[in-house]
Amino acid sequence: MTLSALPPPKPARRFAAASLPMLAAGLLLSGCVSKPKSEVVVSVKDQKMGIYDQGRLKKQFVISTSKFGVGDQPNSYRTPLGxxxxxxxxxxxxxxxxxxxxxxxxxxxxxxxxxxxxxxxxxxxxxxxxxxxxxxxxxxxxxx
Known part of the structure; x- marks a missing residue:
């Protein structure tokens, strides 16, 4: 699941944005862990949540994130990203x-x-x- 301040990325952009060490680790471990077929992506900017199945948008919902903005500090009431x-x-x-x-x-x-x-x-x-x-x-x- 990804909580993002940006619109949901396209699958090709996700791959391009991967760092080399993460890519190498992924290739080494690809046989060990199966990739989840479903993914939930939240857009803070658009206040929407999308359900993706194998990279394709299946459902979209209007949602609300924290009125206090984004962040992960305890007691901040903010929406964490990532x-x-x-x-x-x-x-x-x-x-x-x-x-x-x-x-x-x-x-x-x-x-x-x-x-x-x-x-x-x-x-x-x-x-x-x-x-x-x-x-x-x-x-x-x-x-x-």
């Missing part, structure tokens, strides 16, 4: 609009766009940062 992985999927089987508090359903179900509310509803994808600049994401409870 590559992440989903470490937990929470909410399977819950009704649409189920309110999640501390990663548990509190029994409440909200209608879409309920006034005066901004809770976490329906599902949580909990993220772990995979890079030095986003390593605090899991401890900061960064969710999609």
């Amino acid at each position: 590559k992440h992985e989903v470490i937990a999927k929470i909410g399977h089987g819950l009704p649409t609009g189920a309110v999640l508090k501390s990663r548990h359903w509190n029994g409440e179900v909200l209608k879409p766009n309920a006034p005066g509310r901004d809770p976490i509803v329906s599902r949580i994808l909990w993220l772990r940062g995979l890079e030095k600049d986003n390593r605090n994401a899991m401890r900061r409870y960064i969710y999609i």
Whole structure:
């Protein structure tokens, strides 16, 4: 998963942007690890999230990132950038609009766009940062 301040990169640009050491490591380890077929890309600039399957956009959603901007400092309420992985999927089987508090359903179900509310509803994808600049994401409870 990539959280980016730029629009989603095209697959050819991703390869061209790879550094030589990363490319060499990838070639050496390519037989050891399979590449995930799906990828989620978030554009902070466009406030959209795209689901890609083998490099092709399959679905796109309007999202909102932090009003405090981007960054990974603890207690900053900012959106961390970079590559992440989903470490937990929470909410399977819950009704649409189920309110999640501390990663548990509190029994409440909200209608879409309920006034005066901004809770976490329906599902949580909990993220772990995979890079030095986003390593605090899991401890900061960064969710999609």
